[in-house]
Amino acid sequence: MSEEQKSTKSRRIVPIGPYHPLQEEPEFFKLIVEGEKVVDLEINLGYNHRGHEFISPELTYDQVPFLVERICGICSNSHPFATVLAIEDCAGIKPPARADYIRTVIQELERIHSHLLWLGLAGHFVGYNTVWMWAWKYREYVLQVFEMITGNRNHYAMNKPGGVRRDITREQIPEIEKAMDVVEKKVWMLTNAVLDDPVMRARLEGVGILTKEQAIAYATTGPTSRASGVPWDVRRDEPHAAYDLVPWDVIVFPEGDVLAKTKVRLLEMIESVRIIRECLKALPDGPIQARIDEIPPGEGIGRTEAPRGEVFHYIRSDGSNRPLRHKIRAPSFMNIASNVVAVRGGSIADAALTLAAVDPCYCCTERMAAFEDGKQKFTWQELLRLSWQKTERLKEKYGK
Amino acid sequence: MREAEARFKEKFPGVEVFEHNERRLYLRIPREQVTEAVKFLHKECGMRLSICTGIDTREGFEVLYHFSEDKTGTIYTLKVLAPKDDPSIESQATWFPACDWIEREMHEMLGIDFPGHPNLVQLLTSDTDWEKDRYPLRRDYERRAEKHEE
Numbered sequence: 001m002s003e004e005q006k007s008t009k010s011r012r013i014v015p016i017g018p019y020h021p022l023q024e025e026p027e028f029f030k031l032i033v034e035g036e037k038v039v040d041l042e043i044n045l046g047y048n049h050r051g052h053e054f055i056s057p058e059l060t061y062d063q064v065p066f067l068v069e070r071i072c073g074i075c076s077n078s079h080p081f082a083t084v085l086a087i088e089d090c091a092g093i094k095p096p097a098r099a100d101y102i103r104t105v106i107q108e109l110e111r112i113h114s115h116l117l118w119l120g121l122a123g124h125f126v127g128y129n130t131v132w133m134w135a136w137k138y139r140e141y142v143l144q145v146f147e148m149i150t151g152n153r154n155h156y157a158m159n160k161p162g163g164v165r166r167d168i169t170r171e172q173i174p175e176i177e178k179a180m181d182v183v184e185k186k187v188w189m190l191t192n193a194v195l196d197d198p199v200m201r202a203r204l205e206g207v208g209i210l211t212k213e214q215a216i217a218y219a220t221t222g223p224t225s226r227a228s229g230v231p232w233d234v235r236r237d238e239p240h241a242a243y244d245l246v247p248w249d250v251i252v253f254p255e256g257d258v259l260a261k262t263k264v265r266l267l268e269m270i271e272s273v274r275i276i277r278e279c280l281k282a283l284p285d286g287p288i289q290a291r292i293d294e295i296p297p298g299e300g301i302g303r304t305e306a307p308r309g310e311v312f313h314y315i316r317s318d319g320s321n322r323p324l325r326h327k328i329r330a331p332s333f334m335n336i337a338s339n340v341v342a343v344r345g346g347s348i349a350d351a352a353l354t355l356a357a358v359d360p361c362y363c364c365t366e367r368m369a370a371f372e373d374g375k376q377k378f379t380w381q382e383l384l385r386l387s388w389q390k391t392e393r394l395k396e397k398y399g400k
Numbered sequence: 401m402r403e404a405e406a407r408f409k410e411k412f413p414g415v416e417v418f419e420h421n422e423r424r425l426y427l428r429i430p431r432e433q434v435t436e437a438v439k440f441l442h443k444e445c446g447m448r449l450s451i452c453t454g455i456d457t458r459e460g461f462e463v464l465y466h467f468s469e470d471k472t473g474t475i476y477t478l479k480v481l482a483p484k485d486d487p488s489i490e491s492q493a494t495w496f497p498a499c500d501w502i503e504r505e506m507h508e509m510l511g512i513d514f515p516g517h518p519n520l521v522q523l524l525t526s527d528t529d530w531e532k533d534r535y536p537l538r539r540d541y542e543r544r545a546e547k548h549e550e
Contacts, residue, residue: 018527028527044526044527045523045524045526046522046523046524046525046526046527046528047527047528049524049525049528051536053509053537054536054537089420089421089424092421216448217496217497217498218497218498219448219449219450219498232448232470237468237470237471237472237473238423238468238473238474238475239473298420299420299424299426300420300424301424301466301475301477303450303468303475310450310468312450312451312466314451314453314464314466316455324455325453325455325537327451327453329450329451329502333451333501333502334451334498337497337498337500337501
């Protein structure tokens, strides 16, 4: 028996899915393991494709932002934001300055609530349910701000070609600032709690490493690449809205492990609070919408930095009131593919955490809806148990 | 002229360049040069592939490779046209993992063939009963409402 045959013989497949062990969205990971060690990964997607790119050319430019808003409930500002940027790029329109600032505020609020959501789930997953409860409790402040400004906790419907639909009034500004003070204080508390805890560090450090070369080859975006030392951030690289008008920093860590991804997200929230404060301080007076008469034939590309990375929308117009082609690329489409290299060489107990560390969003990747297909292999509880057991072992080791 | 644009023109003299605005550049090249051009933009100019877009047009299937030059914030879009009777474009997934999934998606949604792709199977409809020879993003795609009415 050759060496290769011997090694394939000892391989086993651990199925995860078609529900994600952490976020319970439909996708299917086949972990190929030798003993405890993960040697390979196969990813199956497409349990319910919704066909947004197919529906979009049937709608008018005013309706398209409402459609793409429903791609994802968490990034429900990023997609319409990128769409209107693409339409404005095609037509050569510049929205009024006040609209630019309001768009920036909404986009950064979205980043805070999305990163808190991820932090809570990551905490739950390593067995720290207090982190989960706290993170989601403080996320509530952000959602209340959304409700006050837009009338909705999600699906804000703020963007339209040429501007925004709703204004931020003078009375709302102190309320937003008050909420930001609370969020900033609590994010610092969570950051210190997570980074000072030896068990937490032991669970996250050196786990699921994505090297800089791999991040570039897989063209990952957002916190996934910034935690691998690749300083790509569309907000800085292609300044749009008010991102080049207020001071803020791009957070980059070189390690590439789950701890680095956590640190990037935690510190980005602090930067988001800073951006929001600066925008509210500098909010110029004036109209919030520009008039658009027609969209000329041509092409337009719009992109913005969603919580998970670059959202990319391409629109081709034939001069009518509907797009001829609308291409949507969500960040998870690139990030999930990099799991194949990040998960290799790790243990099964760490696999589910590594897979979740890119903050995958399947509804973005496939534009799909959750459904029961009757043949799921429900192993996520087992994986959760494995992960919790590892944390318990570490707790004993550190005498906690 | 931008540095990468000048180098690209020098390397590919046959390129047609359209400048939409200072941050959006479209480069049309013949189908035969696609691998060389993608390699040039990614490896020598250090650009990141944002995504590819496949479009069914009257002239044929157009595939756009959107490259982002992050240091200047410019998007270089490489345009390649494949004729209707031979919709195939050389695969880049063999050396560039970022192309893997999107080539599979274009294959199943538009029916464009990518010879050389190591695993050209359905990505988004793999586990469904979707018919493999029906391509929803083609212009001649017909909705089959009758299936539900029966």
